[in-house]
Amino acid sequence: MPKKGTKSSKGTGSEPKEQERRQKKLPEHLELQRTRVVCKFDGPVNTEGFQYGGAFSAMGIDNSVSVDKFCKDFKVEIKRLTEDDVEFDMIGIDASVANAFRRILIAEVPTMAIEKVLIADNSSVIADEVLAHRLGLIPLDADPRLFEYISENDAPNERNTIVYKLHVSCKKGSPRLTVKSGDLEWLPEGSQLPLASPAQSRDKKKTYTSFSQSQKDILEKPLGVKLKDITIARLGPGQAIELEVHAVKGIGKVHAKWSPVATAWYRMLPEVVLSEEFKGDDAEELVKKCPVNVFDIEDLGNGEKRAFVAKPRACTLCRQCVTGPSGEHVHLRRVRDHFIFTIESTGALPPETLFTEAVRILEEKCERVISELS
Amino acid sequence: MEHGSVTDSTSSTFSIMEEDHTLANSVRFVLNQDPRVAFCGYSIPHPADNKINIRVQTTGDPAKDVLKDSLQDLMVMCQHVRGTFDTAVTDFRQNNPTGMDIDVNKKVA
Numbered sequence: 001m002p003k004k005g006t007k008s009s010k011g012t013g014s015e016p017k018e019q020e021r022r023q024k025k026l027p028e029h030l031e032l033q034r035t036r037v038v039c040k041f042d043g044p045v046n047t048e049g050f051q052y053g054g055a056f057s058a059m060g061i062d063n064s065v066s067v068d069k070f071c072k073d074f075k076v077e078i079k080r081l082t083e084d085d086v087e088f089d090m091i092g093i094d095a096s097v098a099n100a101f102r103r104i105l106i107a108e109v110p111t112m113a114i115e116k117v118l119i120a121d122n123s124s125v126i127a128d129e130v131l132a133h134r135l136g137l138i139p140l141d142a143d144p145r146l147f148e149y150i151s152e153n154d155a156p157n158e159r160n161t162i163v164y165k166l167h168v169s170c171k172k173g174s175p176r177l178t179v180k181s182g183d184l185e186w187l188p189e190g191s192q193l194p195l196a197s198p199a200q201s202r203d204k205k206k207t208y209t210s211f212s213q214s215q216k217d218i219l220e221k222p223l224g225v226k227l228k229d230i231t232i233a234r235l236g237p238g239q240a241i242e243l244e245v246h247a248v249k250g251i252g253k254v255h256a257k258w259s260p261v262a263t264a265w266y267r268m269l270p271e272v273v274l275s276e277e278f279k280g281d282d283a284e285e286l287v288k289k290c291p292v293n294v295f296d297i298e299d300l301g302n303g304e305k306r307a308f309v310a311k312p313r314a315c316t317l318c319r320q321c322v323t324g325p326s327g328e329h330v331h332l333r334r335v336r337d338h339f340i341f342t343i344e345s346t347g348a349l350p351p352e353t354l355f356t357e358a359v360r361i362l363e364e365k366c367e368r369v370i371s372e373l374s
Numbered sequence: 375m376e377h378g379s380v381t382d383s384t385s386s387t388f389s390i391m392e393e394d395h396t397l398a399n400s401v402r403f404v405l406n407q408d409p410r411v412a413f414c415g416y417s418i419p420h421p422a423d424n425k426i427n428i429r430v431q432t433t434g435d436p437a438k439d440v441l442k443d444s445l446q447d448l449m450v451m452c453q454h455v456r457g458t459f460d461t462a463v464t465d466f467r468q469n470n471p472t473g474m475d476i477d478v479n480k481k482v483a
């Protein structure tokens with residue numbers, strides 16, 4: 001068993017040893033098991049990989065990923081970056097850490113969402129609780145990093161609550177009216193609904209929030225909703241909705257409305273290898289078999305045609321190509337440490353910020369446990 | 375909270391409240407890379423409890439120190455991931471100055 005000293009985390013003395021270690025290579029079949037998940041016709045094999053860093057220590061080969069090695073080999077390649085989604089490749093990271101990022105993105109990156117709905121009037125056909133639920137799911141255009149969490153005993157103030165009002169009615173005799181999320185109006189001064197208790201009817205009317213200053217003074221840009229065309233309700237002639245909503249900060253673990261992503265997912269990079277040449281009709285057949293056009297035909301000159309793997313990234317692992325008699329010459333694999341990560345933001349934060357926030361949250365978790373241990 | 379380390383500091387179980395697979399599985403991965411670790415694993419004793427148990431057995435060093443080092447390593451890895459990602463985003467923006475135009479997206483949607 002190698003001792004701590006061989007871990008190249010500190011000092012440069014162990015570098016020659018490290019190089020020597022790298023030069024020694026695993027036998028091909030073990031290297032394949034270590035770095036690839038092989039997808040056979042009836043299911044994937046070698047899904048587990050070699051977890052333990054000293055798995056090949058008897059052969060003098062280091063299987064561990066020291067921090068130095070990780071920092072040297074880790075790569076990120078952005079493939080697509082738009083206002084609301086990002087796709088990037090993360091290379092050289094273990095599934096456990098990639099999955100931690102994904103889990104945090106979905107459940108632990110905070111956002112603002114509507115939590116309380118104070119209904120003054122609702123004569124629409126939608127029941128109050130259904131209306132409240134619909135309102136809760138509307139993505140708000142508010143940076144959660146500028147706000148604090150509100151706890152049960154806290155009074156709602158300008159630092160932890162955003163107030164919107166919705167005031168719509170459909171006049172008698174007019175056609176039906178669709179209420180959209182854009183009708184929500186931000187109230188930077190806080191609630192406008194007076195508290196019911198008559199005892200506090202002194203100089204200033206008490207409302208449901210206690211803002212000490214306008215949110216316009218704290219925030220750089222006005223708040224609103226991200227998408228203005230979400231249908232909230234439809235009103236018939238003579239119906240009206242009058243309500244006020246309070247949005248607070250929360251995380252997706254508590255309720256999905258606080259999840260900052262529509263989805264966040266990753267897949268391992270597919271690798272398709274042809275162990276034998278596919279020529280002529282076989283090539284045509286192979287190209288036709290694949291529904292996502294992974295294969296293509298190249299001209300070898302003198303009328304000969306050969307199939308080659310053109311777009312392995314498009315492979316969905318439908319395994320059509322490994323069926324049939326020629327299937328044994330097609331090998332479907334997935335690269336174990338290459339993740340194609342996609343994040344679709346709901347809008348509160350741009351997708352690239354979401355990812356950095358998620359990584360920061362994992363760091364904070366570590367920090368918390370370290371401080372608890374000491 | 376640390377259990378089972380009264381007589382033997384080289385093997386213990388750590389109970390961590392308010393955590394789940396997110397942290398436990400990542401830490402287990404990092405622990406597995408440490409040559410001082412003879413065995414490690416984690417469990418969630420009950421799905422309704424917000425609690426994880428991480429078992430660490432070492433070849434001689436105190437399990438607590440090894441776990442702390444692993445957490446430290448994970449933090450360094452995270453910082454590196456963040457740094458690399460930020461540079462990648464900046465590079466991508468520079469190479470694609472117009473990139474995907476926001477208005478184009480709106481029309482698609």
